[in-house]
Ligand SMILES: [Fe+2]
């Protein structure tokens with residue numbers, strides 16, 4: 001028999017069968033477990049869940065425990081609190097079935113979402129550690145545990161598109177292995193939404209981001225974290241991870257096809273020089289090309305044992321220069337999805353001015369330094385000046401990239417050199 005209790009009604013000895021409310025609001029990765037310690041109890045009672053579902057038949061509590069609920073004292077139960085239950089309990093022994101959850105996701109400010117995103121990241125990190133640990137022991141990946149992670153990350157991006165992505169980029173070196181999966185998940189979701197893909201595809205690509213490197217569980221840590229050059233043998237072990245991951249995921253029936261595709265193909269390159277298949281332009285799916293971009297972007301903007309993180313602008317500038325690696329048009333769309341552009345990009349500002357991207361700015365590289373030099377209203381250059389545009393900047397925003405051909409800057413490299421050299425700050 002299942003009881004729906006308020007968090008403060010839960011006691012040690014009760015078997016928790018689930019939580020009502022949003023996945024991210026409950027403080028445990030597992031949803032089914034026995035409450036055995038005061039620490040678990042404190043975490044449940046301090047959580048934001050609307051109700052805790054307790055399986056009385058599996059609990060080690062007194063026979064009368066939960067009777068007030070069954071006797072119909074609904075003020076003491078979670079029932080009086082939203083959300084309501086379908087098939088309201090009429091007599092002793094019936095099970096409450098929760099309604100399918102309506103999950104309105106409302107926009108939040110950057111500061112609000114940063115706090116919430118930190119929780120999502122922490123929880124996702126623990127879940128990915130768990131997932132990789134299971135995979136290392138040869139257990140099949142449980143897709144039903146991965147989907148809620150992608151969903152919570154997607155919700156954070158819906159509330160504010162930059163908060164989680166900016167926060168997860170600032171991972172510590174020793175957190176990279178696990179948080180890289182979370183970061184690629186977030187980048188894939190944000191990118192897929194920018195490309196206006198179907199929301200089912202968006203979620204599948206989020207799952208793909210979480211699972212794309214699962215084949216790395218077969219690689220020894222000292223090889224994975226080696227700061228120096230890899231030997232041939234070590235290199236071939238590292239390059240085996242897409243095939244190993246694909247084989248692992250193929251054992252599960254509930255992994256989306258997009259995740260299998262991204263896992264197998266995220267190290268392929270457009271000129272055919274990647275691995276494992278050496279596939280090239282025309283053979284690589286959209287998902288594979290998206291995966292390659294998101295994977296490398298997170299890798300180069302993260303601190304690693306062998307190199308310091310690049311700023312977002314520097315990363316995109318470098319990636320743009322690697323001819324033959326990425327789908328170049330798709331890379332432009334990726335930059336647009338983040339609102340971050342390679343150095344030297346012409347951008348339109350909400351103030352009606354044009355500017356040239358100078359680089360990343362701000363303590364954590366979240367802001368973009370722009371040299372403003374042209375008025376769209378006056379169709380004329382103005383004395384150049386610099387501004388820094390952060391996700392929290394309200395007075396002026398970057399609207400998107402502009403075409404230097406449209407604005408008749410015929411010799412664009414010369415214009416960039418002249419404007420960046422001449423501007424006052
Ligand atoms: Fe990889």
Ligand SMILES: [Fe+2]
Nearest residue numbers: 180212213295
């Ligand atoms: Fe990766």
